[in-house]
Amino acid sequence: NRRQSLSLEEYVEGVKANNRAVLARAITLVESNAARHMTLAQELLTSIMPDTGESIRIGITGVPGAGKSTFIESFGMMLCEKGHRVAVLAVDPSSSLSHGSILGDKTRMEQLSRHRGAFVRPSPAGGALGGVARKTRETMLLCEAAGYDIIIVETVGVGQSEVSVRSMVDCYLVLMLTGAGDDLQGMKKGMMEMVDMMLINKADGTNIHAANQAKIELRRIVHMLPRMTNGWETKVQTVSSLTGNGMKECWETVEQFYTHLVKTKQFDERRKKQAANWFHSLIEEQLLSSFYESGIIKRELPQLKQSVLDGKVSATQAALALLKKYQGNN
Template sequence: MKFSTEDLIEGIRSGNKRLIAKAITLVESKKAEHRQQAEELLKEIMPFTGKSIRVGVTGVPGAGKSTFIENFGRLAIANGKKVAVLAIDPSSAINKGSILGDKTRMEELAREENAFIRPSPSSGFLGGVANTTFETMMICEAAGYDYILIETVGVGQSEVLVADITDIFLFLKIIGGGDELQGIKRGIMEMVDIIFINKVEESNLQKAKTTKLELKRALDFIPAKEKGWKVPVLLGSALYNEGLSDVYSTIDEFISLKKKTGSFEGVRVQQAEKRFEYWVQEYILSMMKKNNSVEEAYIQHKKNASAMVFNPSTEAKLFVEKFLSKGPD
């Protein structure tokens, strides 16, 4: 890294997008010396973090997530806010280019001075399946962004990852043929705070209203995630800027409610604890991986465990003893 930690911090604080991008690349790096500098950087910027509204956005491919984020972002900017757009994509090795990767997407938003768009990080990190979106978010907050919009393609565990670092979770739905509620990913309905039915026009308005009723009924079957909040189902068209201001004010309402009940702070504390536990595992795993024989042992013992050669706990004990006696080098 050619930039000193001081350079990067100054760049972040002054809103220099090139240096913000460099800082993000730093925290995404798997190299030990970069990791060291990344921790120093994160330590220094902590006092400037925590002030944004962290919004997760999910929906099936074709639901219009990019268009939504672009035009919602522009609306927020028109309201005097700064907007950062990130992506969480634990499977980006497979889906390369499917998320924020296409340069022609979000062109309008990208041109805005008060917008910052960061494509998906490379998949995996250190030993685990993780990502550094949380740390990237810290950097964007220190740079003064008011809204952090985090897009997920909805593959694998990505919604859980997003839910673990955001204040509010938006689900974009489109109406198609057939049974509207089939094909919604397991668990999504229980994570969601706001549903936006997108691509609603004159011609499919009736269908959209039916879908809304079905979603409302489905939501009745699910206990409230946030006390005192009934998940609203909003209709609109992100492309034609219809319904976006409803979403904007509904987010405001939701955040106000969370701040009033204390769940805003409470959930963030839990998220930080989870993040700590996550990183403890990451660092231990990464130290294991530095030692080839330890990594081989991990793979072999896990394979034995899944084949039930020995009991999984026996395999685990054998491995941990091996690891801790050999040490991390």
């Protein structure tokens, strides 16, 4: 890698001018785990901070195969045609745990990736979810500073990543499937209470009837659930990412939702919550890495862990002993 390194000013100017090459490099910089990159990355984020916060932050989740990438491509293209600038980011901690990522590789959303109004970035490979989430949040800020007014954060509908994405977006929607053996109860209740909007995708061809049935059923269910957003009953709609049917209505609902958030003063509240959440997860992430990276813990942990496995020491005792050593060392 013989690229000349950029100065802080070059990064800031490039990002603000939406120079895509510089934006991409700025994202790589904030994604880097190397200590020597962190200072510059944080200076960059501080410099662009006044230019952030002006976007609509939308989270999208759904099980693999629900049609997330097809939906985002179609939705994103529609928004670009309307003159919006759309950035698509992903949170997929699976990519660093297993060999393949659940969300798939960079070849997804080819059409949208090529659109000059869009910027598509795959999930950072960051190890633990905390790391991936932090990088995505910081990337979101860079994209806002570059003038993207709609940020879509995609995640897989499995595990903790959906909770993490909820805490970084204003509006959260889940893409669902219906069809043979349609099992609405299969969707975790916790998930249902986390979203502002449910979209039954693939409402096309022979699936239209089943999709409409599922919509009625889901509306009945969400009516009885606690609401994620005060005064907003989770909207249930059908859509086809293939034909584009219902896509316009999806955007209308997002706009209505925004108006509602702003009107009821929940928008600022939500943004404050996002910031607080971010702040705490940064502390947690830093503490964890500083703990596991410290010399004394690296030395002492394996043996203590073995004692726990051998049943010689309780897990609690061992953990407390390690923490004490860590504190004594700091």
